[in-house]
Amino acid sequence: MAYQPFSVKDEVVRALYGRSTSFNLNAKKLSNVPECVCRLTNLSVLSLSYNSISGLPAKLLSLQQLTELNLGNNALKEVPAVLGHLESLKKLYLFRNQITAVPPDVMGRLRNLVVLNLNHNKIQRLPPEIYSLSKLQHLSVLDNKLEELPDEVGQLTELSEMNLTFNELPCLPQQLYRCRELTKLHAARNKLISLPEGITKLPKLQVLDVAGNKLSVFPVEFHLLPLKELYCEGNRFVQCEPVSSLQDVEVLTLKEQVARFVLQEDRNKFSLIHTMLPHHPHLTTLLASASCCAVCRSPFLTTWLECVHFVHLKKDVKVKSLQTIPVRALLCSYKCFNRDGHGYYGVQPGK
Ligand SMILES: [Zn+2]
Structure with a gap:
């Protein structure tokens, strides 16, 4: 059989005739998404990972059936604006790009997202509009530059797993206690000096990883959590050294x-x-x-x-x-x- 060079156009034509719902252009050395892909309006899954894509065509908004989009391992510098128009998206993978910005208006429109993977980027903050992702179950922002998390994360009441490992967070939002479905929280290798007191009210928390932080003590009644796994090595916990009281009676206001x-x-x-x-x-x-x-x-x-x-x-x-x-x-x-x-x-x- 003669060798035939790969042509995106041929693949698109084949997919069009076959009414494909899934299309894969992984590792095809693409620096942009060919516009003909935007004609595959039946698509529910599109995979474009391992290329060097730095932006998306505005016409991509014609893929209104798209529920899963993989843009991992590319050259994006921000979350592309057109994604805000793909409102049926449920799974969005943007790992290993060079993303520094997550525009609030894009974030605010991804209302049906269940999985959001932003691992290995350079994101410093997530916008408060994250509260719009009311169906989100898995949020992963591993290995970024996060310096704070908005309190609005507390409005993600379906969230069951959150990975914040390898960031710069000095604290977690006080409102976290409202994420009552949270079962796994990974926040290792940050700069946490304390955990929010409300964390002990999370009724389903089973896995907590806070290794490699600056914690000195766990919150009040922490031991009542239904934890099955706890990782906490590499912190600055207080040691068991009895201190005797210097004062017997205090004067209360x-x-x-x-x-x-x-x-x-x-x-x-x-x-x-x-x-x-x-x-x-x-x-x-x-x-x-x-x-x-x-x-x-x-x-x-x-x-x-x-x-x-x-x-x-x-x-x-x-x-x-x-x-x-x-x-x-x-x-x-x-x-x-x-x-x-x-x-x-x-x-x-x-x-
Ligand atoms: Zn007392």
Whole structure:
């Protein structure tokens, strides 16, 4: 059989006659997408990876049936604008390009995305419009330059896996606790100094990788998460060194004393305060940040003692590891701190 050089046009003609729904132009040394590809309006899967494509033709918007697009290993510098018009897209792969910019208007229109892979690019930030991706289940931004994540990530209520490994993140959004479907969170090799307290409210979190960060302690009640795997080596965890109390009695502000009284009364459903509180929304908001003493379970608002307790991963969290991790705990007073029989150690004076 005679050797026939590959021709995109011939392939497109064949695909047109065959009414193909899937088309593959991987590794064809393309520097742009031939416009004839835009005539394959039946396509649901288009793969263009391993080329050197640096932009997409505007006519690509004629592929309105497209649900999966692979542009991995190319030369894109930003997420192409035309993608914002491909509203049926469910899976979008943009790994290993040179993307620095994710335009908000493009991101805001990809409402049906389920999988978004932006691995190995140079992205510093994702726009708040990410909240539009309300069906997103897998978000992967591995090996980029992310310095922050917008709080709007918390609106991705279908998100089950998020990979943020190898970035520059100093923290994760406080709103993360709203991603109640999250089962796997990879945030290794960042600059995390703490995890958001709300992370302990994620009811399905099974895999957490925070290795190679700057964590000193895990959030309050962290050990109650249903974790099966935890990776946390290479952090700066506090060591088990008992600190004795220097002060016996603290003087609470009037505001704190009143707050503690109101919070305590609010627990009694027959009290007048419990009945009246819902009619004072500004007070309810103020008291919403209250916590509860790890020793006596009494409520407090803004004054506490910052402590840690050490949790055995195997015994207390059911993770296969012999390691012990420090978990943050808040105590209401030196009186509780000085009580015998608890395993809480002071780390720094309460604020
Ligand atoms: Zn207490």
